[in-house]
Amino acid sequence: MTSSPPLAPDKPCPICGKPSLEKFRPFCSRRCGDIDLNRWLTGLYAIPVAETDDDPERPRPQDPEAE
Numbered sequence: 001m002t003s004s005p006p007l008a009p010d011k012p013c014p015i016c017g018k019p020s021l022e023k024f025r026p027f028c029s030r031r032c033g034d035i036d037l038n039r040w041l042t043g044l045y046a047i048p049v050a051e052t053d054d055d056p057e058r059p060r061p062q063d064p065e066a067e
């Protein structure tokens with residue numbers, strides 16, 4: 001019997017490219033996991049906010065140069 005192959009190679013950490021640790025897969029460390037999570041959350045909340053000036057419930061400033 002030949003020597004069994006090593007464990008299936010893990011993909012490198014998507015954040016820094018280091019070999020990922022099983023404990024933190026797919027990342028190499030919790031830090032990288034946090035970074036990715038932050039990116040993910042940031043992207044999630046990075047929804048373009050429609051800054052509408054046409055809100056009917058808000059009175060528009062009459063004259064911005066009144067003061």
Ligand SMILES: [Zn+2]
Nearest residue numbers: 013016028032
């Ligand atoms: Zn990493």
